[in-house]
Amino acid sequence: MARFNLDNADNYGNNGNGGGFFSLKNDGDVAVVRFLYDNADDIEGYAVHEVEVNGKKRYVNCLREYNQPVDDCPFCKARMKVLAKLFIPVYNEDEDKTQVWERGKKFFSQISGICSRYDDAPIVSQTFEIERNGKPKDTSTTYGIYRTKDKSDGKTLEDFEMPTILGGIVLDKSADDMLYYLDAKEFPPEDDEEDDAPRRRTSRRDEEEEAPRRSRRTPANSDRF
Numbered sequence: 001m002a003r004f005n006l007d008n009a010d011n012y013g014n015n016g017n018g019g020g021f022f023s024l025k026n027d028g029d030v031a032v033v034r035f036l037y038d039n040a041d042d043i044e045g046y047a048v049h050e051v052e053v054n055g056k057k058r059y060v061n062c063l064r065e066y067n068q069p070v071d072d073c074p075f076c077k078a079r080m081k082v083l084a085k086l087f088i089p090v091y092n093e094d095e096d097k098t099q100v101w102e103r104g105k106k107f108f109s110q111i112s113g114i115c116s117r118y119d120d121a122p123i124v125s126q127t128f129e130i131e132r133n134g135k136p137k138d139t140s141t142t143y144g145i146y147r148t149k150d151k152s153d154g155k156t157l158e159d160f161e162m163p164t165i166l167g168g169i170v171l172d173k174s175a176d177d178m179l180y181y182l183d184a185k186e187f188p189p190e191d192d193e194e195d196d197a198p199r200r201r202t203s204r205r206d207e208e209e210e211a212p213r214r215s216r217r218t219p220a221n222s223d224r225f
Contacts (some may be wrong), residue, residue, distance in 0.1 A: 024131075024143070027132060027135045031093075032130075033127070034155070035090055035128065037122075045084055047083070048062055048083050048170055049080045059170045061166060064076060074182060085104065086107055087100050088100065088111060089165075100165070114128070114145050118147055
């Protein structure tokens with residue numbers, strides 16, 4: 001599966017425009033968020049292909065690294081464009097919910113720089129103000145990011161639900177699934193997708209609290225997932 005970090009981001013795709021689940025639509029719009037990372041090493045990019053599923057545009061994970069043969073990914077072999085994307089998990093303090101901010105690879109250096117500059121505490125324990133500088137559809141739009149306080153409030157990743165990127169926002173398909181899609185323009189019926197909303201996994205803290213309750217179930221009453 002093709003993921004990348006800052007060092008090899010230039011090997012993937014063209015930069016994409018913003019969008020996704022978190023957005024600032026107008027010039028001067030501001031939001032206060034937490035980036036759901038501990039540090040810059042947590043930041044990952046995804047090499048994806050864009051397809052249409054049930055009349056909607058969806059991303060599918062590319063199956064090869066940039067230095068692997070094109071034949072390793074059926075979509076690459078079919079000359080489908082590879083897009084380099086960031087899906088940044090944020091907690092929107094203004095809306096009190098976890099969201100995903102979709103950005104292109106050129107944003108990698110900015111978000112990495114923010115995380116490195118303020119590494120005196122885990123990034124998730126700090127809040128940042130994001131300000132949009134640019135009108136709607138302006139391709140030269142930039143975002144100012146400013147730390148709102150000088151010190152950590154002690155929050156950790158365990159305090160937040162995390163969105164599912166691979167297998168949620170980004171479809172995780174096999175080579176056989178891709179070959180089926182190229183022929184039928186849809187994925188196999190058994191892989192019908194749910195809605196576009198980002199699926200969420202429980203936080204680590206929730207999983208730890210749930211584990212003792214699951215252990216007390218009898219096999220006959222156990223839920224299967």
